[in-house]
Amino acid sequence: MSKLRILLTGGGGMVGRNLLEYPGIEEFDVIAPRSSELDLCNFSAVQAYLQKHRPDMVIHAAGKVGGIQANMREPVHFLMDNLDMGRNIVWAAHQAGIKRLINLGSSCMYPRNHNEPLKEEMVLKGELEPTNEGYALAKVVTARLCDYLMREDANYQYKTLIPCNIYGRHDKFDPAHSHLIPAIIHKVHLAKLAGQTSVEIWGDGTARREFMYAGDLADAVLRAIKDFETLPTYMNVGLGHDYTINEYYQAAADVMGYTGSFVHDLGKPVGMARKLVSVERQLAWGWKAQNGLREGIEKTYSYYLKEHQQ
């Protein structure tokens, strides 16, 4: 029997690479064009690619993605590029008659100022976080486009996964673009190399975040492909618990053997106070993450060391 053909966008990124290297992905015929081969911002190129390759399913994991500092620096492209990519791949897939699509959203889609776990029905029910509003708007529009297409013709099943923050192998460690955990690993590593006895934390460190190891998200996406029919239309992918920024720094220091101190720069941006996603729907569907924080940081740090040959 021929393998299910899957078009994976973002195959060169952290989520995409973790999926491509995940055990079991070889059951599928995955095509993963890089942006140099297929620019998702070019609608006619996307249309032509889908007509030529005719995948059975699309997994949309491409995006202009970065940490809080990148989002604050480039709101225009975080909005426009993600809007163009999302609209183009979803609309072109529909026009090509592709019936199954998994769209990757993000916990940034949720309204700010919620301390309780964020449920899928809360999307658009409040003010977005200003530091990544452009990115969030693009994510919401793409998810809604998927909804509307299904509403007009239920033969099209375009489902959205809403992951919490992700870290792991193939992450971005450049401070200009990185999220919290790769930023911590990079800063603490450089401090150790330089014999520095203090590392800077942005803000007072009391904000809370939920970071899932990228290998676990890959496992969830693979399960979503295999059990696509039972996958909810919108589903968070999370851990069910979070930590403070300070706790992430301490966990990384323990793993990396850093015994110095930390200093808080209260002038730096902190973003949402908390964005813990509800795992009610996810647990009912029957999936949970396997990697704990220490294990995830250990795997990420050893990847970082290999990449930096140190």
Ligand SMILES: NC(=O)C1=CN([C@@H]2O[C@H](COP(=O)(O)OP(=O)(O)OC[C@H]3O[C@@H](n4cnc5c(N)ncnc54)[C@H](OP(=O)(O)O)[C@@H]3O)[C@@H](O)[C@H]2O)C=CC1
């Ligand atoms: N990282 C996180 O914490 C979270 C990520 N997500 C979502 O997961 C998805 C992947 O994120 P992540 O892997 O971290 O992101 P990365 O930045 O690691 O990867 C993004 C990918 O998108 C591709 N891309 C960017 N622009 C274009 C374009 N114009 N045409 C084609 N491809 C393009 C890049 O391709 P190339 O390398 O070929 O240029 C790159 O491989 C995104 O949708 C993101 O919103 C959701 C929640 C949390």
Ligand SMILES: C[C@H]1O[C@H](OP(=O)(O)OP(=O)(O)OC[C@H]2O[C@@H](n3cnc4c(=O)[nH]c(N)nc43)[C@H](O)[C@@H]2O)[C@@H](O)[C@@H](O)C1=O
């Ligand atoms: C993933 C999801 O979420 C992203 O938003 P975010 O969670 O705010 O991004 P972040 O991981 O960069 O910050 C997390 C927290 O950590 C604190 N913090 C401390 N010290 C450093 C530090 O050195 N670097 C960074 N980046 N943050 C730091 C920082 O002050 C903030 O409170 C979106 O960009 C968007 O990409 C999106 O989809």
